Amino acid sequence: MLTDLGKTPAIAHEDRALLDETCRLTDRLADSLAENGFARHFVPERWNGGAGTFTALLDAVSVLAETCASTAWCAARYAAHGRLAAYLPEAGQREVWGDGPDVCVAASVMPPQGSAVRADGGWRLTGRWNTASGVDQAEWVLLASWAPADGSPADEAREHRIFAVRRPEVKVLHTWHPVGLRGTGSNSVEADVVVPDHLSFTLRDLARVQPHAARCHTVPFPLVAALIFAAPVLGAAEGALRTWWDAQTERMRPDGGTAAQQHVLARASAHIQSARLLLERAAQRADHAPVTPVLVAENQRDVSVAVELCGSAADELFRTAGLRALDEGDALQRRWRDITAARTHRTLDFGSAAASYTGALLVARTAEGAR
Known part of the structure; x- marks a missing residue:
């Protein structure tokens, strides 16, 4: 299983600088993701894996993304791909995990x-x-x-x-x-x-439903695919809000700052907290709720809206951060760039989610009318 959230991988300053320079994880960071249980999170228990929950992964990935969205993205992908590999035939699973579950x-x-x-x-x-x-x-x-x-x-x-x-x-x-x-x-x-x-x-x-499989291996792919991509976006948005607030308090007046600062803080924090609630509900559905076509579509809808909320919050935080955010090494700019890049992923597209949700409701309504 994943380790306690307080023990998520530490990211050294030199590693963070190398990420942008080399456009890849450092070997040390990749090793730490395996050591901290991300690769084994969805590996079946018979291979000593975690067969874990989507709620635990959302929490761990979002915490990691507050510090580094790229590392968190890879952590989420290693976990998700371990889940996919669990659909290999038995002999294939043995070849992948026969020597241990911590395989990226x-x-x-x-x-x-x-x-x-x-x-x-x-x-x-x-x-x-x-x-x-x-x-x-x-x-x-x-x-x-x-x-x-x-x-x-x-x-x-x-x-x-x-x-x-x-x-x-x-x-x-x-x-x-x-x-x-x-x-x-x-x-x-x-x-x-x-x-x-x-x-x-x-x-x-x-x-296909695997006999005696854990819940994470019985839910349909469309129910959880977007959720795993969204987890780093949530953490990056929470990190962006913290970075913006720290910078604002350095120059904020004792009376609580300007109305503009207050509005940005209130709106961005509400959007990000709303996104977290939507993603937590989607993860809970994936972990526990009876699966129906409407449930799948609701998860896709909620995840895409959560990502839009994070994106709008990050846009406003960056726009109001001042000249310091234009420096290429600025932490807020980095998080804004990461969130903007993640939002281009087709799995997080709101238009597709809206179409799926409407279609599922229409099919459900037709089925009810035929009874």
Whole structure:
């Protein structure tokens, strides 16, 4: 399980500087994420993993993101990818975790990229995949391609298939030089490798209920995917508010400051606290609530709104921070850049969430009317 929140990885000043300079995690930070239980958080208990909760991950990742959103992003991804790898066949899971659960897994699974064709005993996987966060320090990489469905010719039925590949079998291309989340090392990879059947599963498999599985391995992928991406955004927004407030109090008048300062503080803090409530409710649903299509859509709705609230708060904090925030080393600017970068992720898109929510309600209403 994850360690106590008070023991989340400490991030040294020299590590933080290297993140922006090298556009990747330091090896020391990656090791600390494994040591502090992030990689094993969703690993099945039979492999000595945590089979943990989404609430615990939200809390730990958001706390870490108050200090460094890039490190927290990789922590969340390593945990999430361990959950995905739990859908490998038994022999594949044994190959990944047979020597222990603290295995960092990177991934590029959405959208499918590259090419997969049948080979003796498995699949020939070739091509290039983009944005595999934390791949430099990972031991395994999950890569997805469209592949012929079993028993179908290559030009007919196809399916979204995911392959587990050992990190040394892929070539990392250092393509990641973004404005924000620079330290995530979300580089591209190239591969030309044969992957055995026991190291592969399909996206449809994520919907199957595994016998005697923990709750985290029975909830549908769309219920929790956006939530895990949103956790670093929440922590970064809370860190931005603290940084802004510390700077304001240095020059605030004894009577409580100007009306403008008061309005920014009140509005931004309310937005961020509202976002936390929405994400905590989404995590509680994922951990405990009976799963229905409407519940899945509600989680997607709430997570996307929470990210929008964090983004609007960060925008206002940055806009009102003064000239000091324009310095490239400013802590508030860094958090604003990280939040802005995270908001571009397609999983957090409000438009898609709104469409899913409306569609789920219409289907539910139609079903009720047919009774």
